[in-house]
Amino acid sequence: MNETVRLFTEDGKRLDGRSFDQMRKVRMEVGVLDKCDGSAYIELGKTKIFAAVYGPKEAHPRHLAQPHRAILNCRYHMATFSVSDRKPAGMTRREIELTKVIKEGLETLIFLEEFPRSAIDVFIEIIQADAGTRTAGITAASLALADAGIPMMDLCAGIAVGKVQGKLVLDPSEEEDKYGEADMPIAIAPRINSIVLLQLNGRLTIDEFKEALSLARRGIESLYELQRKALKNKFAGIEEPEVE
Amino acid sequence: MYRVGGKPYPTKILHDKLYELILHEKRLDGRSPYESRPVNIHTNLIDKADGSAQVSMGGTKIIAGIKVDIGSPYPDTPNQANMTVNAELLPLASRTFEPGPPDERAIELARVVDRCIRESKAIDLEKLVYIPGQKVAVIYIDIYVLDYDGNYFDPSVIAAVAALATAKIKKYEVIDGILKLVEGEYTKIPIRRLPVSVNLGLFMDKIIVDPTAIEESALDTSLIIGWSTEDEIAAIQKNTPGRLPFSIVEEAVRVSREVSIKYRKRLIESIAWQLEDTP
Numbered sequence: 001m002n003e004t005v006r007l008f009t010e011d012g013k014r015l016d017g018r019s020f021d022q023m024r025k026v027r028m029e030v031g032v033l034d035k036c037d038g039s040a041y042i043e044l045g046k047t048k049i050f051a052a053v054y055g056p057k058e059a060h061p062r063h064l065a066q067p068h069r070a071i072l073n074c075r076y077h078m079a080t081f082s083v084s085d086r087k088p089a090g091m092t093r094r095e096i097e098l099t100k101v102i103k104e105g106l107e108t109l110i111f112l113e114e115f116p117r118s119a120i121d122v123f124i125e126i127i128q129a130d131a132g133t134r135t136a137g138i139t140a141a142s143l144a145l146a147d148a149g150i151p152m153m154d155l156c157a158g159i160a161v162g163k164v165q166g167k168l169v170l171d172p173s174e175e176e177d178k179y180g181e182a183d184m185p186i187a188i189a190p191r192i193n194s195i196v197l198l199q200l201n202g203r204l205t206i207d208e209f210k211e212a213l214s215l216a217r218r219g220i221e222s223l224y225e226l227q228r229k230a231l232k233n234k235f236a237g238i239e240e241p242e243v244e
Numbered sequence: 245m246y247r248v249g250g251k252p253y254p255t256k257i258l259h260d261k262l263y264e265l266i267l268h269e270k271r272l273d274g275r276s277p278y279e280s281r282p283v284n285i286h287t288n289l290i291d292k293a294d295g296s297a298q299v300s301m302g303g304t305k306i307i308a309g310i311k312v313d314i315g316s317p318y319p320d321t322p323n324q325a326n327m328t329v330n331a332e333l334l335p336l337a338s339r340t341f342e343p344g345p346p347d348e349r350a351i352e353l354a355r356v357v358d359r360c361i362r363e364s365k366a367i368d369l370e371k372l373v374y375i376p377g378q379k380v381a382v383i384y385i386d387i388y389v390l391d392y393d394g395n396y397f398d399p400s401v402i403a404a405v406a407a408l409a410t411a412k413i414k415k416y417e418v419i420d421g422i423l424k425l426v427e428g429e430y431t432k433i434p435i436r437r438l439p440v441s442v443n444l445g446l447f448m449d450k451i452i453v454d455p456t457a458i459e460e461s462a463l464d465t466s467l468i469i470g471w472s473t474e475d476e477i478a479a480i481q482k483n484t485p486g487r488l489p490f491s492i493v494e495e496a497v498r499v500s501r502e503v504s505i506k507y508r509k510r511l512i513e514s515i516a517w518q519l520e521d522t523p
């Protein structure tokens with residue numbers, strides 16, 4: 001798009017020093033908020049996200065309740081100060097779309113049929129956005145659900161693959177996303193070997209698409225390990241109460 | 245092997261029945277799994293719009309209209325015309341669609357159509373700049389779902405592209421830095437590519453193309469793949485809950501590519517798109 005912008009250094013590294021298959025520094029923590037039933041915090045480079053879960057609880061309003069399963073309410077929301085220009089308050093069309101795909105991704109994994117007539121609420125709040133918010137958001141949300149003790153088939157983790165000046169890169173930065181040719185956010189549940197969220201913005205050939213999938217998969221394997229560690233950090237020390 | 249769970253019993257029974265049919269290469273409406281419904285395209289049916297198209301695929305009917313205005317460009321693209329896509333699921337189309345502002349499904353539809361057109365660079369937006377940084381064309385693409393029998397994505401993309409490709413827009417000229425309308429003269433929207441999308445449904449390990457409403461109510465998951473050309477994917481959206489197994493992705497791409505070629509052929513036939521228009 002813009003030929004004057006250079007996104008790789010002389011030795012083929014990315015501007016922030018990463019190699020093509022390296023993601024930004026990740027930090028995850030479980031149980032960071034008190035009042036909700038489960039919560040998680042994630043940092044992916046400068047992207048910072050909180051996720052909180054309530055439920056299973058009574059569905060509200062009542063007419064939305066389903067007789068055979070719980071309903072999942074979800075909201076992906078960006079703080080007004082999370083981006084360079086102030087984001088208008090309220091839900092933008094982008095946020096509504098991302099809410100939908102994230103909700104559908106999580107819905108895939110939760111055993112909703114265990115909780116008929118109830119609701120589970122998931123709130124994802126982007127405190128700072130610096131590319132990769134929907135994928136980091138679903139990663140945090142699946143941790144928060146696990147923290148809330150909601151039965152799931154698997155955790156899921158997400159990452160984006162970008163195409164930048166003809167090369168595929170894992171976890172594109174904001175610059176790479178802006179000037180790149182394609183952005184493919186994907187979330188995977190590794191244990192069940194399935195994709196739960198998949199989008200593509202931009203042009204890829206069939207071979208590039210396949211390569212992007214395997215690049216994302218490798219990234220997600222390591223995110224999945226970090227998720228398990230974050231959960232163990234909170235729960236490993238807790239022992240089962242002794243029954244007399 | 246796969247979880248069907250979470251579906252109410254009538255849906256589960258339907259799901260299993262449809263899957264059984266697919267195993268025999270059959271579907272409820274007599275199609276084979278990879279067969280799309282016939283596409284009918286009528287263009288320029290709304291005189292007052294700059295461009296319009298009505299597309300039907302089986303029982304799904306879409307109408308798309310184009311209006312072009314003059315406006316200022318976005319600060320980050322001073323040398324490009326603006327384009328916005330809006331979609332509405334009209335209450336005329338289904339009992340399940342309600343009047344009111346677009347819900348998440350309508351917003352998703354608009355954004356998927358937008359992505360197919362924008363990312364494939366279907367419109368040469370640089371050519372619709374009148375005064376760089378100040379006056380550019382603003383293209384409004386509005387899509388209405390008139391009748392819904394599943395898969396409103398594919399006919400919406402076809403309708404939007406057909407309306408764009410057959411639109412006649414007012415001609416402007418710049419005299420001494422002032423934009424003037426050339427009375428009685430019209431020009432075309434410069435089209436570079438004809439993107440199409442293909443909606444795929446998954447029943448366990450089987451793929452179907454162009455699901456109907458009844459199939460959509462029972463399928464395990466679905467996705468839309470937008471193709472800018474025969475060999476280039478421009479957009480993807482997994483648009484329903486459910487697992488998309490890795491093992492099925494390659495087949496999905498292969499099947500959707502074949503259907504996309506068929507759609508584009510149909511599109512070219514109906515709009516008499518001339519190859520010499522490509523730069």
